[in-house]
Amino acid sequence: MSVLVVAEHDNAQIKPATRNTVTAAAKLGEVVVLVAGHDCKAAAEAAAKIAGVARVLVADAALYAHPLAESLAALVAGLAKSHGHVLAPATTFGKNLMPTAPPSLSASASSSLKFSALCMPRPPETTILALVSSGRSERVNSWPTKADSPR
Numbered sequence: 541m542s543v544l545v546v547a548e549h550d551n552a553q554i555k556p557a558t559r560n561t562v563t564a565a566a567k568l569g570e571v572v573v574l575v576a577g578h579d580c581k582a583a584a585e586a587a588a589k590i591a592g593v594a595r596v597l598v599a600d601a602a603l604y605a606h607p608l609a610e611s612l613a614a615l616v617a618g619l620a621k622s623h624g625h626v627l628a629p630a631t632t633f634g635k636n637l638m639p640t641a642p643p644s645l646s647a648s649a650s651s652s653l654k655f656s657a658l659c660m661p662r663p664p665e666t667t668i669l670a671l672v673s674s675g676r677s678e679r680v681n682s683w684p685t686k687a688d689s690p691r
Contacts, residue, residue, distance in 0.1 A: 541569050541623060541624025541625070541626065542569050542570040542571070542572050542594070542622070542623045543565040543566075543568045543571050543572065543623060543624065543625040543626075543627060544572055544573075544574060544616075544619055544620060544622075544623040544625070544626045544627070545558065545561050545562055545565050545572070545573045545574065545626075545627050545628070546574050546576070546616055546626065546627070546628040546634070546637060547574060547575045547576075547583065547587055548607070548613070548628070548631060548633040548634065549575060549577060549580065549583040549586075549587075550583070551577040551578060551579055551582070551583055551584055551605075552580075552583060552589050553582070553583060553690045554575075554583055554586045554590065555631070555633075557629030557630070557631045557634075558585055558587075558590075558629050560629065561594065561627050561628065561629045561630075561634075562590050562591075562592050562593060563591075564591035564627065565592070565625070565627050566588050568624070568625050568690050569624060569625070570594045571586045571592050571594055571595075572593075572594060572595045572596070572597060572598065572623065573588075573590070573595070573596045573597070573642045574596075574615075574616070574619060575587050575591050575596060575597070575599070576598045576600075576604040576612055576615055577599075577600065577604050577605065578598040578600060578601060578602050578603075578605035578608070579599075579600065580598065580600050580604075580608050580642075581600070583597045583599075584596050586684050595647055597619065599615055599672075601641045607633055607637075608636075609612065609636040609637045609639075609640040610640065612637055612638050612640075612641075613637065613640040613671075615642045616641040618636075618639065619640065624639065624688075632670065650689045675679075
């Protein structure tokens, strides 16, 4: 299955953490990078030049001018259905975005997908922890008690 990497960028350049995430994603499968922004053609072209990237998806709209989790969640959730994994850099951007995307999916769709940034809840009582830094990723599954459940 392919791996969707949500790119962190400034509409002109790709942030270094995205390059590290692509390196990690390449170990999981074919890498597809999503560049969502406004007037982000330069960032999309830069993403296409990253080693290991098979395809770049571009969502260029005023809605995505500022990389807010609230505006990106529905887009990422919709695209996630076509990919086996969804990764984002373990930066403030990724930590804000990744917990918001799975609730946008139906329970049946989200149960087969793997979203990774840093920490996010997954139905029914599973927590996925993934650190993506320096091109490495780790995933730890745990089944917390109700008292330990993330809020």
